[in-house]
Amino acid sequence: MHHKKVPHKGKYTEKAAQNRLEWVRTKTELNVDSLSSRDIPAEQVQGTIESFIGTVEIPLGVTNPINIKGKHAKGEFVVPIATTAGALVAAINRGIKAVNNSGGVNTSFVAKKMMRSPVFTLKSMEDAISLRTWLMVDDRKNIFNRVIKEVSSHTRLVDLQCMLLGKKLYVNFVYETGDAAGQNMALACTNKLCKWITKALKEEINIAEYLIESNASGGKKVGYQNIILNKGTHVVADINIPNHVIQSTFKVKPDDFVEAFQTLKIGGSIAGMMGNTLNISSVLSGIFIATGQDPAVIHESSIGLLEITKEKNSVYCSLSLPSLVIGTVGGGTHLPHQQLALNIMRCAGKDKVKHFAEIICATALSLELSTLAAIVSNQLYDGQKRYGRNKVKVGIQKEGFNEDFFEAILSNASEDVSLKKFKKEPNQLQSFPYSTLNTFQEQEKNIGLWKYKIYYQDKQKNEDYFNLVVKSGVSSHDYWQQYLKLGENCNRQVSDLLADFREKLGYVKYAEREIQTYNFLKKDRRFGNIPSIYSYEINTEQDIYLAVLEDLSQTNYYRLINTIDNINQWNDSDICAVLKKMAKLHATFFNDRVLQEKDFFRKKNKIDNLNLTNLLDALVQYHHDTYPSMYTQNRAVLLKQMLGIYESILNHIEEAPKTLVHGAMNPSNIVISHSGEPVFFCWKNASIDVPQRDLAEFLLFTLPNASFLENQAKYYSKYVDFLQHELSTKMSIEVLRKFKMTYVACIQDMALERLNLLTMEHKTMKYNYLERVLKNSFQFLETIIKS
Numbered sequence: 001m002h003h004k005k006v007p008h009k010g011k012y013t014e015k016a017a018q019n020r021l022e023w024v025r026t027k028t029e030l031n032v033d034s035l036s037s038r039d040i041p042a043e044q045v046q047g048t049i050e051s052f053i054g055t056v057e058i059p060l061g062v063t064n065p066i067n068i069k070g071k072h073a074k075g076e077f078v079v080p081i082a083t084t085a086g087a088l089v090a091a092i093n094r095g096i097k098a099v100n101n102s103g104g105v106n107t108s109f110v111a112k113k114m115m116r117s118p119v120f121t122l123k124s125m126e127d128a129i130s131l132r133t134w135l136m137v138d139d140r141k142n143i144f145n146r147v148i149k150e151v152s153s154h155t156r157l158v159d160l161q162c163m164l165l166g167k168k169l170y171v172n173f174v175y176e177t178g179d180a181a182g183q184n185m186a187l188a189c190t191n192k193l194c195k196w197i198t199k200a201l202k203e204e205i206n207i208a209e210y211l212i213e214s215n216a217s218g219g220k221k222v223g224y225q226n227i228i229l230n231k232g233t234h235v236v237a238d239i240n241i242p243n244h245v246i247q248s249t250f251k252v253k254p255d256d257f258v259e260a261f262q263t264l265k266i267g268g269s270i271a272g273m274m275g276n277t278l279n280i281s282s283v284l285s286g287i288f289i290a291t292g293q294d295p296a297v298i299h300e301s302s303i304g305l306l307e308i309t310k311e312k313n314s315v316y317c318s319l320s321l322p323s324l325v326i327g328t329v330g331g332g333t334h335l336p337h338q339q340l341a342l343n344i345m346r347c348a349g350k351d352k353v354k355h356f357a358e359i360i361c362a363t364a365l366s367l368e369l370s371t372l373a374a375i376v377s378n379q380l381y382d383g384q385k386r387y388g389r390n391k392v393k394v395g396i397q398k399e400g401f402n403e404d405f406f407e408a409i410l411s412n413a414s415e416d417v418s419l420k421k422f423k424k425e426p427n428q429l430q431s432f433p434y435s436t437l438n439t440f441q442e443q444e445k446n447i448g449l450w451k452y453k454i455y456y457q458d459k460q461k462n463e464d465y466f467n468l469v470v471k472s473g474v475s476s477h478d479y480w481q482q483y484l485k486l487g488e489n490c491n492r493q494v495s496d497l498l499a500d501f502r503e504k505l506g507y508v509k510y511a512e513r514e515i516q517t518y519n520f521l522k523k524d525r526r527f528g529n530i531p532s533i534y535s536y537e538i539n540t541e542q543d544i545y546l547a548v549l550e551d552l553s554q555t556n557y558y559r560l561i562n563t564i565d566n567i568n569q570w571n572d573s574d575i576c577a578v579l580k581k582m583a584k585l586h587a588t589f590f591n592d593r594v595l596q597e598k599d600f601f602r603k604k605n606k607i608d609n610l611n612l613t614n615l616l617d618a619l620v621q622y623h624h625d626t627y628p629s630m631y632t633q634n635r636a637v638l639l640k641q642m643l644g645i646y647e648s649i650l651n652h653i654e655e656a657p658k659t660l661v662h663g664a665m666n667p668s669n670i671v672i673s674h675s676g677e678p679v680f681f682c683w684k685n686a687s688i689d690v691p692q693r694d695l696a697e698f699l700l701f702t703l704p705n706a707s708f709l710e711n712q713a714k715y716y717s718k719y720v721d722f723l724q725h726e727l728s729t730k731m732s733i734e735v736l737r738k739f740k741m742t743y744v745a746c747i748q749d750m751a752l753e754r755l756n757l758l759t760m761e762h763k764t765m766k767y768n769y770l771e772r773v774l775k776n777s778f779q780f781l782e783t784i785i786k787s
Contacts, residue, residue, distance in 0.1 A: 006020055006023060006051045007019055007020060007023055008020060009050075009051070010050075012042050012043050012045060012046040012052065013042055013043065014041070014042050016042065016052075017042040017052050017053055017054070018036070020051060020052070020053045021035060021036065021053045021054065024053060032053075032054075035053055035054030035055075036054065037054075038054055038055040039055075039336060039337065040055055040335060040336060040337075044334070044335065044336075045335070048331070048332050048335070058082045058083070058084065058289060059082070059083065059084060060080055060081070060082045060290060060337075060341070061080070061081045061082075061083065061088075061089040061286075062078055062079065062080050062081065062089070062344070063078060063079040063081060063089060063092050063093055063096060063363065064078075064093045064096050064097070064100075065077065065078050065096075065100075066078075066079065066096045066099060066100065066105070066359075066362055066363060066366060067099065067100045067103070067104035067105070068104060068105055068107055068358060068359060068362045069103075069104045069105065069106050069107070070106070070107035070108065070109075070355075070358040070359075070362070071107070071108045071109060071354075071358070072107075072109055072354040072355045072358055073107060073354075073355040073356075073358040073359050073362070077345055077346065077359050077362075078344055078345070079092075079287065079344075079345060079359060079363050080287070080290040080291070080341040080344050080345070081283070081286035081287060081290060082286055082287075082289035082290035082341075083282070083285070083286040083289070085282060085286075088282050088283075088286060088367075091367055091370045091371060091374065092283065092363060092366050092367045092370065094249065094250070094370040094373070095365070095366030095367050095368070095369040095370035095371075096363075096366045097249050098241055098245055098246070098249040098250065098366075098369055098370075099239060099241075099362070099365075099366050099369075101245045101248075101249060102239055102240065102241045102242060102245050104239075105237050105238070105239045105362045105365060105366075106237065106238050106239060107235065107236070107237045107358035107359075107361055107362050108235065108236050108237075108358070109233070109234075109235050109354040109357050109358055110230070110234035110235060110236060111230055111233070111234045112176060112177070112232070112233045112234070112353065112354075112357075113158065113159075113174050113175065113176060113229070113230060113231060113232065114174070114175045114176075114177045114181070114182035114183065114185070114186040114231070114232065114325075115172050115173065115174050115175070115186065115217040115218070115219075115229070115231050116172075116173050116175075116186045116187055116189075116190035116212075116213065116217055116219075117170060117171060117172045117173070117213065117214045117215070117216035117217035118170075118171055118173070118190055118194050118210050118211060118212050118213065118214055119168055119169065119170045119171070119210065119211050119214035119216070120168070120169045120171065120194075120207055120209075120210045121167060121168050121207075121208045121209050121210065121211075122167050122168075122169065122205065122206055122207055122208055123167070123206035123208055124167060124206070125164075125166055125167050127167070127205050127206045127207070128164055128166070128167050128168065128169045129164065130204075130205050131169050131201070131205050131207070132162045132164055132169055134201065134204075134205070135160060135162060135171065135197075136160070136162065140160070141157050141158075141159075141160060144157050144160075144193055145157050147192060147193060147196050148189040148192055148193060150192065151188050151189050151192045152177075152185050152188065152189060154177060154178040154180065154185070155175050155176070155177050155178070155182070155185050155186070155189050156175060156176045157173060157174070157175055157189070157193075158174055158175065158176050159172075159174035160172065160173060160174065161174070163216070167208075170214050170216050172216065172217065172229075173186070173189070173190050173193065174229070175189060177327075178329075178350075178353075179327055179328045179329045179330075179349070179350050179351065179352060179353040180327040180329050180330035180331070181232075181293065181294065181297070181325050181326055181327035181330065181331060182325075182327065183219065183294065183297070183325070184330070184331075185330070187212070187213075190212060191212055194210050194212060198210065217231070218231060218300055218323075219297075219300070220296045220297055220299055220300065221299055221300060222274050222299045222300060222302075222303060223274075223300070224274060226300045226303055226322065226323035227274065227275065227303055227305075227322050227323065230322045230323060231300065231322075231323045231325075232297075232300065232301065232322075232323040232324045232325040232326070233321070233323075233324040233325070233326055233353065233357045234320070234321070234322045234323070234324070235320075235321050235324060235357040235358055235360070235361045236318065236319065236320045236321070236361065237318065237319050237358070237361040237362050237364075237365045238316070238317065238318035238319075239316075239317050239318075239365070240311065240314040240315070240316050240317075241314055241315045241316075241317060241369070242313060242314045243313055243314060243315070244492060244496050246315055246373075247496045247499060247500075248488075248492060248495050248496045248499060249373075250369070250370070250373030250376075250377065251373070251377055251484075251499045251500075252373055252376045252377050254310065254314075254315050255310065256376050257308070257315060257372065257373065257376055258308055258309065258310045258315055260372060260375060260376045261306075261308040261372055264278065264372070264375070274303050275302075275303040275304045275305055275306075276304075276305060276306055277302070277303075277304040277305075277306045277319070277364075277368060278306070278368050278371045278372060278375075279367055279368060279371040280302055280304050280319075280321070280364040280367065280368060281298055281302035282367060283360070283363050283364040283367045284298055284301050284302055284324075284360065284364065285298050287360055287363070288301075288326075290338065290341040291333060291338050291341045291342050291345075291347075291356075292331055292332030292333040292334070292335050292338030292339070292341075292342075293325075293326055293327070293331065293332070293333075294325070294331060294332075297325040300323045300325060301321070301323060301324045301325050301326070303321075303322065303323055304319055304320065304321050304322075304364070305319070305320040305322070306318070306319050306365075306368055307319075308372070317365065317368075317369060318365075319361060319364060319365040319368060321357075321360070321361050321364065324357055324360065324361075326353065326356060326357060326360065327353060328342060328347050328348060328349060328350070328352040328353045328356050329349060329350060333348070342356070345359055347359065401424070401450070401452075401470065403419065403422070406419055406422045406452070406454055407419045408535070409454075409468070409534045409535045409548055410454060410456055412534060412535055413534055416458055416459055417456045417457065417458050417459075418456060418457055419454070419455070419456055420455040420456055420457050420463060421455045422452055422453065422454050422455065423452065423453045423455070424450060424451075424452055425450070425451040425452065425453070447472055447473065447474055448471075448472065449469055449470070449471050449472075450469065450470045450472075451467060451468075451469050451551060451553070452467070452468055452469075452470065453465050453466075453467055454466055454467075454468060466551075467551035467554055468534060468548055468549065468550060468551050469548070469549050469550070469551045469552075469553075470546070470547075470548050471546070471547045471548075471549060472544075472545065472546050473511050473545040473546075474511065474543065474545065475511050475540070475543050475545070476507055476508060476509060476510040476511045476512070478511075479507060479510050479511060480502050480507040480510070483498075483505075483507065484498060484499060485764075486760060486761050486763070486764050486765075487499075487760060489763050489764050490619075490622050490626075490760055490763065491622055493618045493622075494615070494618050494619060494622055494760065497614055497615040497618055498615060501611070501612060501615060503608075504608040504609075504611060504612060505612075505757075506602045506604075506685065506687070509599070509600050510684060511538075511545040512538050512540070512545065512600055513600045513601070513602070513683070513684050513685075513686055514547070514682065514683045514684035514686070515536045515538055515545060515546075515547045516538070516598075516600040517600070517601070517683040517686040518530060518531075518533045518536065518547060518549075518683060519533070519536060520598065521683075526588045527584060527585050527588045527589075529581045529584075529585070529677065529678055529679055529680055530679065530680060530681065530683075531549045531550040531552055531679060531681050532549065532550035533547060533548070533549050533550075534548040534549065534550075535547075535548040536548065549681075552671045552679060552681060557673060557674065558671040558672065558673055558674070558679070559671070559672055559673075559674060560574060560667070560670065560671055560672045561671050562667075562668055563667040563668075564666060564667040564668035564701065564769050565768045565769050567667060567701075567702055567703070567704060567772075568704070570667070570702055573676065574672055574676075575702060575715060576715075576718060577672060577676050577677070577678050578670060578672075578678045578698065579695075579698075579715060579718055579719045579722055580722045581677075581678045581680070582662075582665065582691075582694055582695065582698065582719065582722075583691075583719055583722035583723040583725070583726050584722075584726050585659075585660065585662070585680070585694075586659045586660070586661070586691035586694070586723060586726075587659075587723060587726030587727045588659075588660075588726075589659045589660035590657060590659045590691075590727060591657050591658065591659070592659070592660070595658075595659075595660055595688050596688065601660070601686055601687055601688050602663070602685065602686065602687035602688070602689075603687065603688050604653075604687055604688075604689050605654065606647070606650040606651065606653070606654040609646070609650050609749070609753065610646060610647060610650065612753065613643055613646060616643060616752050616753060616756055617640065617643055619756045619757070619759070619760055620636055620639045620640060620643075620756065621636070622760075623636075623756070623759050623760075624636040626763070627759065627762075629771075630759070630770070630771055630774050631759070631774075635778055638778070638781060638782070638785070639751065639752060639756075642748055642751070642752055642781075643752065646752065649745045649748045649749055649752075650745070650749065652738075652741050652742045652744075652745035653689075653690055653742060653745050653746065653749065656690045656692070656738065656739075656742040657690070658688050658689060658690060659688070659689075659690070659691050660686065660687075660688065661686070661687050661688070661689040661690070661691065661693050661694050662680055662683060662685070662686060662694050663683070663684075663685025663686050663687050663689070663693070663694075664682060664684075664685045664697070665680070665694040665695075665697050665698045666697055666698060666701035666702065667701060667702055668682075669681055669682040690742055690746065691723065692739070692742045692743040692745075692746045693746050693750075695716065695719050695743065695746075696743060696746040696747045696750055697750065697754070699711075699712045699715055699716070699776075700712075700747070700750065700773050700776045700777055700780075701769065701773055703715075703776065704772075705772055705775050705776060705779070708775075708776045708779055708780070709779055709780065709783060712776075712780065716740075716743065720736070720739065744784060747777060747780055747781065748781065748784075750777065751777045751778070751781060755770075755773065755774060755777060758770060758773075759774075
């Protein structure tokens, strides 16, 4: 026969806990063995839980160190956060980065109080008035403090307020409770006072009854009283964040940051919100659970007053938490993990609650800043999608490259063959003719390039194999975040300016562009010099950007593989073969209206480039200071002079006919078959632009320094001949003149933008070819000036 109630009431022993767990197993018929595994002895939980059967684990994260300049908390503090809300710790860390880059946050403990509000019901209103008069006598608090000393030596009554409603008198007893949160302490003291008052006035005033709690103290509820009377701990924090820190850390403009806050403040008023914060309950709940606070007081503790205003060169931010109910002793703070979390913050035990309050407020302000920035920059959903709790696993999982995966690929290629087996090559490809993926590894999905050997059998039972490459990328946002880190490795000015130009630099639809271009060219069929594409998938919601392609690293089929650092392998016939196929590409899509309908192609324009002027100027100066041999004084002066006439340069490009352009036509993205046929790959920079763009890059990257000027002129002429042949037209002298001017403008633009940006990347990526390409471009530019 089953127990009707949980057994062993009031017992805190291991045997009692195990017997209760067995009772749960019997009642529910569930396997509850995992609850037996815990670090907390049953004896330690007395006073924190009843009917103890085990513990529930919550993931515990930790923030980066935050620099606090408080009245009590001084220095760097690491803050434990217990949460199942993905993106929370990452968001706090972004706010902390802004705080630390601004010199730290100021904090100040103001006061700490705890309230209990009993209600006395009297025989008449006159009795209620008499009780109020009696309670409010000046020295009554001193008498009451002697009474409550019998209950707690750490508690002191500091204020007393009364509200009369007919025969009822509501009383607020306001206490100081030391380092404890004080709810239970205040309850015990109030209970003692109510009994003492009733007994003391038995002969004078007719007290019919009292309730120990009238619900007027606002405990575990949201109320304006908590703001006005500062129930709990009152703590404040403020900081001036320089404009450049707002821009570099949050990637938003300071004016937009402040204006958005004012808009959100109005939105909170419309909703009837108490306080005007954005997300502090997330920080408070994370710290409360980690450190053994009472999670039920999150309601009142999360009332906050945030202020953000614009100053001359900075943004002023302050946060006031008027009713933070916390303690560093008592409650669950004695439990081993919770006490360890407090120790991590250097806040365990007596005389630490003021430090604790200041750390909480500083951390909460950090999250407020980060949350506001995410709203302003429309990154709030991106962060939740990337880190969010209970999210669907994104990307192709490691187990996703399986027999079904390759069988589907094979069936797409031919219905007459069947998969025998597949074999992954031992090492992930690092340097490979599809370009290196500048991404970071994630545990849950495959990112990068992998080579597979696919064994198959036809209907006649003949067996064979072929090689393919699986290319799996990350979202455009992640690409851009990695690119921003390259800028951060330069200097603050470059980093700040770079943050504004994601769209102008082509990092919108960046992840999708290459795959969609392959699919477009495969279906169009007019230009066939691309790798065979066996399968592809784009799923932006699940962060999948996958292409299964022909393996171009097979030396029995191809040569000139990844030769950007070894151009001496190129000969005249190879260069001419590339120029001829390049001309075919450009002629095929010359002024093609279909291209304009494809939103994945990058569409460069004059305005976008002109907006980059400040960034390019800052890069030139940085490169001159960092690489004086590559960016000599004369070269830096030349580039700055060109920036002065940048609009004129861009006009030549803007006005010229457009076509489909590869966008990175250099030896790292070209192979040639043994029969002499070029194949162009890595189309992630594909754009609608002038054909001279591809021609300029190919010649600058492929020709040696010693003979560059002579050879570029020769190969320029050959390309023009090939293009006229493909277009079946003879260009007039005027058209040829304009064509050449656009070619010159492309080299000038490449020196200002593409090579400037490649040099920025060089600090991290180490491009061996860069010095050679720069020398070619400056040879050409200096010759143009002389002529």
